[in-house]
Amino acid sequence: MAKIVAAGTIAVLTACAPPVPGLVKADGVERVPVDRAAYAAEFQAFRASALTLGAALLADGGEGAEGNVVSSPGSLLIALAMLRAGASGETAVEMDQMLGLPDGNRDEAMNALLESLAAYDGDPGSVDEKDPPRKPVMHAANGLxxxxxxxxxxxxxxxxxxxxxxxxxxxxxxxxxxxxxxxDAWVDRNTGGRIKKAPAEYDRDNTFSLLNALYFAAAWQSPFDPNDTSDSPFTKSGGEEISVPTMYNSLQLAYAEGPGWRAVELPYAEGFAMRLVLPGPGVGPESLTAAKLTAIAAALDTAPEVSALISLPKWDHKSTFDLRKVFEALGLARTLVTTEDFDAIQPKLTLTQAAQAANITVAEKGTVAAAVTQINGAVTGVPPLPDQTIDFDRPFLYQVVHTETGLPIFMGKVADPR
Structure with a gap:
């Protein structure tokens, strides 16, 4: 099998500047420059798909404490797009239909999306998270x-x-x-140390691990004054009232409202905004379906700015997700079990694990967040590699032995097998 790899794959690759382990890229294949303006419709499809994924992640709830959830539909979308690039047959059709991915030029459009994010790329390790930068750092990394x-x-x-x-x-x-x-080192490096370990439990039987990491750090356009932060009441879904540190600010904000919701966009200093959606009285966030979130996004796209006094609690949350459950809820049934539709990646590859870890810190000066999505797989129907390889390619001796008594019934030597 090692010879097959050398002839079929590594021969078309060339080593690049190697972190450990060495990164290998396709020989002679450069990243294609794209015209981002040509993919407006695809960006809308990606946004709708990400909102569908986000609603599924929130519905799953992950393993967050006290009902809090933080997830990254963006990271999951990018990881699934990379997986879809190697899918075929019924699995490819299922992923396109269930996720609402663009037809035809999906990879080109994702290239354009990643290039747009790259305008804010930076080193997560260089960020002072207690004083987020005025120019946001939006670091996206893909690893296989x-x-x-x-x-x-x-x-x-x-x-x-x-x-x-x-x-x-x-x-x-x-x-x-x-x-x-x-x-773990790849994860740690690409999240600035906010996530230390790969989210899926290590499995020696895997042969494939796809990862996406997103790291975001940005200052508010108009920071909250820490002197105005004070403990204020917050009513939980069951009616219990608690006291939490709450920030206050008077701002010009894009504002929209509809049946059962009100929403604003709180801008960062450049390029990004935090969208805050408040369900109506007596209605929980679970009422905000993917379809409603898509409608809210469209409303805020054209919403006028209004003068608003807002109060916003500080928070510092983290969550982890078993994404196989999320995929089941999304209807990706064949994607989870196929042993043939990912042959373009590895022969007889099947998905074994999928997980995400995410965290976020929101305070007076800005926001810092990180997420890692990991999708693992293993080849099936292929015997494990032996501990030893013995090639009988020179003269050898043989015996035909009665196993119960050990009696050699026949014994011989092969000097020339012809």
Missing amino acids: FVDKDVPTGRNYLETLARHYGTGVYPVDFRDEAATGPAL
């Missing part, structure tokens, strides 16, 4: 770890290089002592 002894599809690698700007890290998944820390 594959078992070095399993062939990875040439066309798939070229798509990743051409539209997602990434290559692969060939590793030995059976060597947990080396590969586990490598996955």
